[in-house]
Amino acid sequence: MELNEAITERRAVREYTEENVNEETIRRVIEAAVHAPSAVNQQPWTFTVVRDQSVLDRISRDAKSHMLATMPASTHSDHFRSLLDDPDFHIFYHAPVLILISAIAESPWAIEDCALAAENLMLAACAAGLGTCWIGFAQSFLNTPDGKNMLGLPAAWVSVAPIIVGHPKAVPPPVPRKKPEVRWIG
Numbered sequence: 001m002e003l004n005e006a007i008t009e010r011r012a013v014r015e016y017t018e019e020n021v022n023e024e025t026i027r028r029v030i031e032a033a034v035h036a037p038s039a040v041n042q043q044p045w046t047f048t049v050v051r052d053q054s055v056l057d058r059i060s061r062d063a064k065s066h067m068l069a070t071m072p073a074s075t076h077s078d079h080f081r082s083l084l085d086d087p088d089f090h091i092f093y094h095a096p097v098l099i100l101i102s103a104i105a106e107s108p109w110a111i112e113d114c115a116l117a118a119e120n121l122m123l124a125a126c127a128a129g130l131g132t133c134w135i136g137f138a139q140s141f142l143n144t145p146d147g148k149n150m151l152g153l154p155a156a157w158v159s160v161a162p163i164i165v166g167h168p169k170a171v172p173p174p175v176p177r178k179k180p181e182v183r184w185i186g
């Protein structure tokens with residue numbers, strides 16, 4: 001797949017088949033992730049691969065409660081609140097794999113570095129015919145002591161990018177993009 005095709009065709013996938021993603025493919029998308037640039041080449045990331053569905057179920061359940069208890073009021077909060085209140089809503093959409101990218105080094109740019117790694121990972125997965133979705137709903141909970149305990153993450157690590165990966169059951173249509181606002185100076 002051409003790079004531009006992966007960039008434009010990648011979608012946030014929220015429906016997955018039950019088919020597992022093999023270990024070699026998981027390693028390949030992580031390899032793509034670590035080719036991302038990072039400030040001072042610190043590569044301050046680590047990857048936690050979660051395939052145990054009972055762990056993902058528990059994180060989904062607790063992250064929903066955590067979000068409901070801590071979510072600030074915002075324009076989206078009514079929609080989010082009803083979603084998070086729905087016992088049938090699974091924040092990971094029953095995807096077979098979660099790859100959590102965490103920042104493990106103290107660097108002022110560790111978050112940016114991990115986000116760049118996440119985009120590489122999502123594009124590589126798309127090129128491999130897989131779907132992905134960044135699950136922001138999990139982030140805050142995974143940074144609590146309880147969340148870290150569930151995955152055995154050291155207290156100093158910062159969870160940045162929880163990315164689900166799987167075989168898409170359905171690929172959603174493209175989401176409209178705003179026209180880029182570009183200012184030219186010179």
Ligand SMILES: Cc1cc2nc3c(=O)[nH]c(=O)nc-3n(C[C@H](O)[C@H](O)[C@H](O)COP(=O)(O)O)c2cc1C
Pocket residue numbers: 010011012013014133134135136137138174175
């Ligand atoms: C930081 C971040 C957090 C996100 N959190 C969620 C989430 O919790 N649940 C979800 O279904 N999608 C989540 N998404 C996916 C976005 O909704 C999606 O990328 C956006 O609507 C654009 O659609 P596209 O990725 O198909 O182009 C998140 C994306 C980003 C970048």
